[in-house]
Amino acid sequence: MKTNNNGGNPSIRAIGYLVLIVVTAVGLWEIASKFVNGPIDEGTTQLVTWGIWVSGYIFFLGLSAGSFLISTLIYVFGVKQLEEAGPAALVQALGCLLLGGLLIVLDAGHPERMYMVLLYFNPTSVMAYMGLFYNVYIAIVIAEIYLVMRPGFVRNVQSGKRPTWLYRVLSLGSTRLDPKSLIRDRKWLMVLGILGIPAAVIVHGGVGTIFAVAKARTNWLGGLFPLLFIVSALTSGGALLTFLTAAFSKLPRERKVKLVSSLAQLTIGFLLLDALIMFADIFTTSYTAIPTGASTDKLVLYGPYRWIFWIAQVALGLVIPILLVVIPATRKSLGWLGLAGLLVVIGMLGARLTLVIPPQITPLFDMSLGVYNHVRYAYGYSPSVSDVLVILGAFAFGVWMMLGARKYLPMDVEIEQGAQQGGQVTS
């Protein structure tokens, strides 16, 4: 709705910006209120302790890790047909990482104490490692963005593009554009990419492991989750990149179609693998019918989460995108391919919700808790208004970041002659 910034009706655009500003303001207000009042407005309970903020966190972190891993296809493995999506993939990795970080910090009861994870690091805690590698990973992504955009920044400083001060700051004083410097950039990109692969896998596979080792929840427990998280990261990262490239890239049309259809095919490949793992997971828990596991499947397949599962995950997120990428009438169309990407992202958001929330709903004992009628001990989970507003706010921040990046950052870097040679030299 807020995505048509190239051309289009000015009044629609004005409405879009108005909605965006309102959602952003409300989101900021709710975030501030969380810091002042604490977690009292959250919709989670003593049983369902992780709600839509944690779902949102793994959604954004997945997008980030996936986008980053796709960028390594370019900068480490030299996949030339994706080359032009590189800068966007990295910017997307950073933006989603920041949004994920925002949500997980807010989800903590004491956000101001997050540094204690590093200070009092618990070597047996998967979450502590995730905190550590989150920081390593964000540093790598920022460094890669610098390297990939440095020539663009330098060129903008030289051509006096406004705001010049911004490009001067962002270029960190670098002025070189000679082939040698580009080759050096490319080499460092490769090194950082190689370091970044384990970092991204540890961060997002690690998040999967956080769930996989939570002993109390049968549907999380087990070896599939870390794998599922990595594969769905790649799926959602590829899907978002497909959508954003189709919608915003300023490449010439022919090259853009080629790039978007490569991205879409890659995404569908990951999506099929993701669906396979998902199926294996649901099949085994349903088949073995151990009550704690099967009850979650019931909630997802026929219970209150069935709409999210069948409509968002299966119809929108799986069947329609595959058809769009396969059917000859749509597979060469930027609009349809972009839509396929967006639908996969929506499906992933649904998958995050059904992955996080239903496994916590079934009580740990088949007995009534007896004493307690308090709302925090109630059965089930529904997010509070404040929870939803913060999520919407996060999406609005994401749109701002995207608009800002497209406006100010050199996202469509032409393949540098020197860098291309450099790539061949180093590969």
Place this chain on the structure above:
Amino acid sequence: MSNPEKQMGRRQFLLAGGLAGAGAVAGATPAFAAEPNSGNKPAIRYGMIIDLKKCVGCKACAAACKAENHTPPGVAYTIVMEQEVGTYPDVRRRFIPRPCMHCSTPSCTIVCPTKATHIRDDGIVAVDYDRCIGCRYCISACPYGVRAFDYGHNYHESPTAYESQPSPEYGRNKKRSLKGNRSPRGNVRKCHFCVHRVTKGLSPACASTCIANAIHFGNLNDPDALCTVHGEKLRFLLATRHHMRLKEDLGNNPSVYYLT
């Protein structure tokens, strides 16, 4: 008894070593190995023996716990789980009082990112309110659902005498603020076997209060220990009565036994 305990110790040790190795954090393993049950048996391991044949489901333990620890609404340390079995006229109600199990190999302490929740030398699993970031990972990991997050609710809109009383938890006599987000608001809270009473030689409030003398408390690692409330020999109770622990197959090694 001792064999599984040893196995758990080794497993946990390996887990710690593996994770530490993965992160290349030197010196991490010794800190973990110093935990009670990975080597020799610690001298003290406080535990409870709850006689389900005596429990009448009056929930006095839950009320005593609330009064003792000044827990806010939506936070319960001990509760009495109940279930109706059978159909009329062949029907009965089952009750299981459920404090924290104070596991010897807890699943909460290994997942806590900041070591805020930790196992003390006397086997009590405690929470450091100043270190807990409120991530609630321990709640997700605890198979017994004994942990509660303090969302910040109060019983009354404006402070009452009850709500402005300091809580004796962990011997800190801390007043819970009525607004804002100061600890223990925004922390995970749990049963701590009334450690402030136990260190003074008293028994946990629930055990002292129980009208049916169903809750026994004492040092399970001392072969001669007597129940600190009623004076029965703890080892004798376990040796002569059928007993079980909750979800024993998960390997958490709980310190709460139920006589059935």
